[in-house]
Amino acid sequence: MIGMNIKVDSKAIERELDALARKQIPFARAQAINAVAEQVRQAEQKNIKDTFRQPTPFTINSVAVKKATKSNPVAIVYVKPIAAKYLLPYETGGTHQLASRALLNPKNVRLNRYGQLPRGTLAKLKSTPDVFVGAVKTKSGQIVNGIWQRPFLRGRDAQLGAGMSVRRRNKLLRGAHPNMPKNANTTGHLKLLVRFGDALPVNKRLGWGRLAKTIVRQHFNAELSKALQKAISTAK
Template sequence: MINLKVKVDTKSIDRNLTDLVRRQIPFAKAQAINAVAERVRAGEQANFKETFRAPSPFTVNSVAVRKATKSNPVATVYVKPIAAKYLLPYETGGVHTLNSRALLNPKNVRLNRYGQLPRGMVAKLKGMPDVFVGAVRTKDGQTINGIWQRPFLRGKDAQLGAGMTVRKRNKLLRGAHPDMPKNANTSGHLKLLVRFGNALPVNKQLKWGRLAKQIVSQHFNAELSKALAKAIATAK
């Protein structure tokens, strides 16, 4: 879990306060710490959006706060475990954390709005009758492991409409083959849908801890003053 604990020592302030106000201090401490913790959460979420290209809501909303109380003036800002697992390399360095045995590099697959493979897409592809998983040796001698789609048509039909736009060519092919699946591969050759690879080094840094410390340093005194002023105003 990626987390940051915020704890403050206000004993010097306590000594200069009246008994009436002092009774309000534990609550004021907790209020100030929680206000700063919320600022840290918002700052880290904004940092995700600046660091990553269109991060998913799951990633952005993975930042959470465990609040301070009067008896325990400690707030913890943390990333929930699932997201922390793949975000940790962006803080400590290293390679991407894989959720499978290989890095999935989409090639000819529709991605979601966040530029990621939709959940369950790999299983869906593997279940298609014209798709297989394996290694293919290309003309230039490379061996590429991945998910491949076989061509729907071969021979003369594969050349039908050569030189036309893909849309017009597919329209002609569907006329000749009404049973052709909507997402059929009509290129006449194997199509690489997803390439498998090894985990790559991360090339970005979140600097989670440094940002959190900056926010605490910048805002804590103001939040504590605000909380103390409220405590004094409401003291009875």
């Protein structure tokens, strides 16, 4: 789990206050800590948005706060476990955490608005008759592992419409083969849909801890003063 405890030592402040103010310190301290913890949470969410290109709402909203209380003046700003697993390398370094056994590099499949494979896409592809998972040796001699789509047409029909635009070629082919699937591969050769690769080194840093410490240092005293004044003014 990625997290940071926000805890302060208010003993020096307590010594400068009268009895009424000292009585309100535990409550005011918890309120101030929680206010700063919320500022940290919002700053970390913005940090995620600034660091990644179109992060998902799931990732952004994974930053949460466990609030402090009068008896336990500690707030914890943390990232929920699932997101923490793949965000941790962006704090500590290392390689990407993979959701599968290999890094998925989409080539010829539709992605969602966040540039990711929609949920269920891999299962759907694997269940398609003209799609297979495996290693293919390219013309250059390179072995490429991934998800491939076989060409719909072979032999003489593979040359039908050669040199035309993809849209016009498909229209011509559908005229010859009215039952041709909508997403058929009409290129005349194997099409790489998703390439498999190894986990790559992370080249960005979130600076989670550094950002959180900066916000606590800059804002805690002001938040404590505000919370204490409010507590004293409402004390009975």
